[in-house]
Amino acid sequence: WEDIAIICPNQCVCQYEPFLDLSIARWILGASKVVQNENEEQEIVENEVPLESEAHAVGNPYMKSVTCIIQAEMDTRSLLGSLPQDLHALTLLSSGATHRVIIYTEDLSPLSELTTLEIR
DSSP states (O other): OBOTTSOOOTTEEEEEEEGGGSTHHHHHHOHHHHSOOTTSOOOOOTTOOOOHHHHHHHSSSEEEEEEEEEOTTOOHHHHHHTSOTTOSEEEEEEOTTOSOOOOOHHHHTTOTTOOEEEEO
C-alpha cells in the first residue's frame, strides 16, 4: 500500500512493503524459503505472517520501499536528493530511452537507512 505520509517524487512510488516481497529477500533468505518448487501448486495467502525464525533474520518485516522510473535526460542526482532519507529499499527502473544510469556514491550517502539498491 502507498503511504500518503511519505513525501515522494512524481516519477516514484513510495510505500511500506513486506520484506519478503522484495526480490532481495530471495538472496538473503535463500530461494527455497521464498519460492517453493515451481512445479508444485501453492496456495496464495495474502495475510501470511513470517515464521519467527524468519522474523529474526529479517528484523523489521516491513520496509520503506521506493521504486522510480529513470527516463532519458533525467537528472538522477536531483531525483536521489528528493527521496525520503529514511528509505530502506530503492529500485531504479531504466526506461528503454536511457542508455545508461549513473549513480554517484555521494548521492546515496544521505540515505542512511538504505539496505537494498536495485537497478534494472
